[in-house]
Every structure is written in structure tokens, then in C-alpha cells.
Amino acid sequence: MKTRFDAIIIGGGILGVSTAYELAKAGLKDVCVIERHYLASGSTGRCGGGFRQQWSTEANTRLAMASVKRLEGIEEELGYQTEFFQGGYLILAHSDEDVEQFNKNVAMQQRLGLGVKTVTPDEAREIVPFLDQTKIKMATWCPTDGHISPFLLTQAYANAARRLGVEIHLWTTVTGLMKKSNTFFVMTDKGPYECQKLFNCAGSFARSIGEMLNVEIPVDPYRHEILVTEPVERLWNPMVISFGVGLYSRQEKNGGVVMGMGDPNEPVGTYVGSSMHFMYEMSRRFTTLFPKLSGLRIVRQWAGLYEMTADAQPILGPVDEVENFYQANGFSGHGLMLAPAVSQLLAELVTTGKTSMPIDDLHVRRFRGARTFHREKSVV
């Protein structure tokens, strides 16, 4: 088995495989992805599957817009069906503070050229039937947002990467890292590997990977639970989010309604078990907004990890401490939707030293010392 590569990527989630694909496409010869379990077995395969461009910071909105533009052509480029569907995103405002913040967001997003608008409660109900419109004051609507199957997108990237010669080593756990005269030594339970460039796409475990090279990567995992109902006839197309009630919900291609929420009392940790409390709380929140759907049956619940940073924005690019050690982690629950753009930018940075969009603000050094940063507010 080959163990010497130009680049090794730790993590077989969406970021790992998309980065591998982009690197190979940009001309890097030997690229290898090392994954502890199987593809998309971590946060990627447990996520809600939405992609949106409605963000509260300009940088995130630009990045998301680039990502969606790329997603529009992804099935053709990778030659794989991914259940890509631009059903839109409807974000509900419940309070006057929400209304004020959303108006600001929409003004900024429109300035960047995004097709987004505010809608009245009655218009919102037309977009999402069954919604109790008396519970909301306003909503924002972007029809080019949507959702995609996380498994299929990961598999699409992985298959395309393999065709370009990328090796993907599954069921291989990284146990230690060392750098000696410009070569990284990657210790795993299947034996040692060597490479010139190392990528930390380990998601919730990015901090531990960083620690192996004495680099602090301030990423902390928090459990988020999610459930899916039995398949029913098409109810609505968009992803509905409410920061006030605290939920997001979409109907999958096969008819099941997926919904999830965050719990502010969740401690830091990598536990991904399910709880009865979530099942109750989710039922309560969902039927508050959609009282007529209280007879819908829950088929399955599960949990995944949001890898959070202090400002809810990703850590991207090189680090100051170790040369050729690149980061693409800390996506704070939005890795799937940003990966198509981010992986491309990372590949540009590695192969040409420049990026077509500025990513300096996402450098990990923003967390070193006492610099201030802008927290992304639009996080469920």
C-alpha cells in the first residue's frame, strides 16, 4: 500500500473529499484522504442538508453565494445525482428585534446582488402551507437557497476524486503527527504515512489533530439533535428556519420531513446519543408553528456535532506555527453548504498562493490575542 503522498487530508467528510477533489483537479499528483470510519460518518452525514445564502455578515453571504453558484453545476461536473433542489429558504421573524435584524440582513444581501426579499405573514403561508402565520411578524425569502443530500454529495466528490487518482483510506485512525525537515509523518493504526502538505478537515476532532502538532485550533463540538418523519405527500419546498422558536425543517425528496434544533444548555463533547427530551421539545416547537401537522409520525431521531468556533465562522487557510499545515474546520454547523466554495479557495491557495476571494479574515490567528471579531448571528 502506498503511504507517501504530496498531500494528506485528515477527515472524510464533505470538506475532506471536496478538498481532495479540488486539489487533484488543480494538478496535485498524490493526494490521500484518511478517514477514521466511513465517508460522511461524522457531522456531514448527520446534518440537515440545507444550503442558504441568507447570512448576517457580508463575508459569509459572499462565500455562500459562491458556493450555491458552484452547487448549481455540481451534478454535471461530478457526474452524479445528488438530490440538489433549489426550494428556497424561508426565515421566520417572531419579534421586533428579529424584524430589525432581518431588514438589515436583507439590505446587505441585496447590495451583494442576492435575490432575497421580505414577505408578509400571509405570503409566507402561501410559500409554506400549514404554517400558523399568526406566530410570525415577517419572513425573509430567498428562492435560490435549497437543500441537497449530504451523503450523495460526499459520494459524488469522492467518486470524482478517485477518478482523478485520489486515494481514500477508510477505517484508518490518525494517532499522532510529527513534522521533520518539511515532511509530515502521520501515524495511524494502519501504519505510518508521509506527506508534504497536511490538511485538517477533521471537523469535531480538529482540535485534537491540531494538538498533535502543538497548534491550538479553537473548535469545540456541541451535540445537535434532529429527527425525520414518515414520508408524506409534498407539503412545501423550502427549508424553514426560525431562530426565535429555534428550529429548522425541510421535506426530503422522498417525502420525510427532517427537523432539528440546537439546545443552548448542551455541554461541549462528542457524545451523539439521542434523548427523549429532544423528541418532546422538537414536537412541541414544530406543532407550535405547524399545529395541523401534529398527527405526523416520527420515524427516526439521531444527533450530530456542530463544530463551533467563538464567532460561528470557519477556520480556513494556513497557520502561523507550522508551515504547510492547512485548516478547513470549525464550520459551526454549515460545512456542507460552504464546502463547494471553500474547497476551491483552499486548492487555489495551495497551488497558486492566491485566492479569488479574500479568506484572510477566516485565518485562525483571529482567535490569538485580543482581537475582536464579528459573530455570525444567523445560526440555529
Next chain:
Amino acid sequence: MKIVCRCQDVTEEEVVAAIRQGATTIDEIKRLVRAGMGPCQGRTCRRLVSQIISRELKKPMAEIYPPTFRPPNRPVPFALVMAEYERQAAEDRKKAEKSARPDKAAKPAKEGKHP
């Protein structure tokens, strides 16, 4: 055409195609072709899928990694979940009230007996 998963209409060919793409476990196949994601949660198909994996990869059945089992055991409506949770909460409150009643509570220590 042989149906493997009745809930999601997954055929044997689709499962084999997933294995050809590199899947080696029931969980990976579930994610790629949805076998086991329906109302029965894989009760019917999980054995069939593991047999197909065993046959295709020439591995004994004992080496096929079992899938994750997720709650609930059977599909339950939102309304029922809420009703049951609230019933239990009410019961817990009753219990707490009962144990807080003066006749059941520990007797207060007599004054002047402290050393």
C-alpha cells in the same frame, strides 16, 4: 428485479451498486440507497443487505458490522409524544409534592440538642 427494502423500494442491484462504490457496511448502504430508512427501520432488509455484502465482498456474515439502531422503536405521532411527556411530568410533580408534605418529611431536630 429483487426488492430488498420494501419501505423504500430498494432493489438488490442498487445495493450491489453501492458496494461497488466502496460501501462495506450496512450503515453506508443505508446512507447511499436509503435501504433501512423507512418506517420499519431496517427490520426486514438489514439481514438481506448483510447477506449481499457478505456475498459480494466474500466476507463471513460474522464480520459484517451491524447497523446503528435509532429511536423511536415504532413511528410515533408528535401529539402522542407530547401527551406522554406531559403525563410523565405531571406524575413527577405529584411525587415531588407528596414527598414534600410535612407528615412525610423528616422530623425537625429538637432545639438545644446540638453539641
